[in-house]
Amino acid sequence: MPGQEQLSGAEVGCTGPKKSMHKSAGGYAAWRRERMAAGPLASRAMSPGGLSEGGEEMSGQRSEGELMGSEEEVPLSQPTAREMGRSAGGFTPVQPNLFEIPEIKVTPYPVVEGDEMTLTCDTSLSPLRPRTQLKFPFQKDGWYVQGFSSTNQYGVQSAQVKDSGNYSCEVTTTTNSVRKRSQEILVKINELFVTPVLNVSNFEVLKGDNVTLTCNTSLSPLRQRTELQFAFSRDGRNVQDFSSSDHYGIRSAQLEDSGNYSCEVRSAANISKKSEDVFVHIRGEKTTDYTLQNILRLLASGIIILIGAFIVYCHMKFVRDSKTKNGEDAEERVEEHQL
Structure with a gap:
């Protein structure tokens, strides 16, 4: 109709570009009379985009009451009019989160x-x-x-x-x-405890010597009260079962006690760690070692023997000289007596 302004879908559903909805009082009354004269179906029909300038009805029509006050339920990702704030430039949507960032x-x-x-x-x-x-x-x-x-x-x-x-x-x-x-x-x-290290008391072990092997480790300062158990093995075979002692002793070592020794440490929580192998060699007899120290000892002994022999020689010479002199003196006294 002449003078009739278009009612946009943006003003109804807030989904299109915003247009003016201003109507004069006379234009609106004339529009109402025309729709009522066309019949009840036409009076109830209205397009979401409104009426065209020629007054033609469009598909997807809604009633006047729906245009003036209804709200459409939308999914969570599509905020309703009540969940939207109004700013100077139009509607500002508020997007609710389904769940927070974890x-x-x-x-x-x-x-x-x-x-x-x-x-x-x-x-x-x-x-x-x-x-x-x-x-x-x-x-x-x-x-x-x-x-x-x-x-x-x-x-x-x-x-x-x-x-x-x-x-x-x-x-x-x-x-x-x-x-x-x-x-x-x-x-x-x-780490609950560090990897253990096996130490041997003697580096030179002779047959019959006593040997002590120690399994050294240290607990974390976070678990200082943890109880540990220690086991020892030789050539892969167990020689001492798990116990609280971190020592293993060999008394009067024999040649067959030679081998690769290792130790294992474990906790009550089944945390287990094993040391590297250490080879222990038991010798049958001591070999001659011509070191400088031994040479000096031999020289010192020889000097002492020479000094002792010299003292004995001097003593015997003194005794012999004394006897000779005493004999000569006795002969002189006898000759003097005879005269």
Whole structure:
């Protein structure tokens, strides 16, 4: 109709470009009379985009009441008019999150070998969708260690040093329509105790000597009260079962006691570590060792013997000279007496 302005779909459903809805009082009254004269069906019909300038009806029509006050229910990703704020330039949508970006957490902290380690993928659902089903895969160094599961935890029953790495988790819906990933965290598994070292009391062992082997290790300062057990073996065969003693003794060593010795340390959590082999050689007899020290000892002994012989020689010479002189004196006294 002349003078009639178009009523846009943007003004009704907020989905198209915004146009003016201003109508004069006379134009609107004339429009109403024309629609009523056309019959009840035409009076109820209206296109989502409004009427054309020629007053023709369009498909997808709605009633006047629907135009003036109804709200269409939309999915979570499509906010309703009540969830939209008005700004100077038009409508500003508020996008609610189905769930928050997850955060991965580890317990206990710090983690020591043998601990039961648990990783938790922590997130929270929107109160608009509290019954949404989620799945939680976990990754270590970019590789999946647990697939898509309904539990938000990944556990390691007895943590080992090899379990150290960068861990992350994902949260996804069952249809993968929404998927979010946590930041990576570095998880370091601390050693419960260091690899043991086997020490031998004597480097030169002779047949009949006593030998002591010691298995040396040290506990982590995080677990100083942990009890350890020690075992010893020779050439792969056990010579002392696990006990609290870190010593193994060989009394009156024999030639057959020679061999490659090693020790093993374990904890109650079945953390076990083994030392390197140490070769122990039992000698049958001592070989001559012409060292400088022995040479000096021989020289000193020879000098002492020479000095002793010289003293004896001087003493015997003195005795002999004394006897000779005494005899001469006796003869002179006899001659004098005869005269």
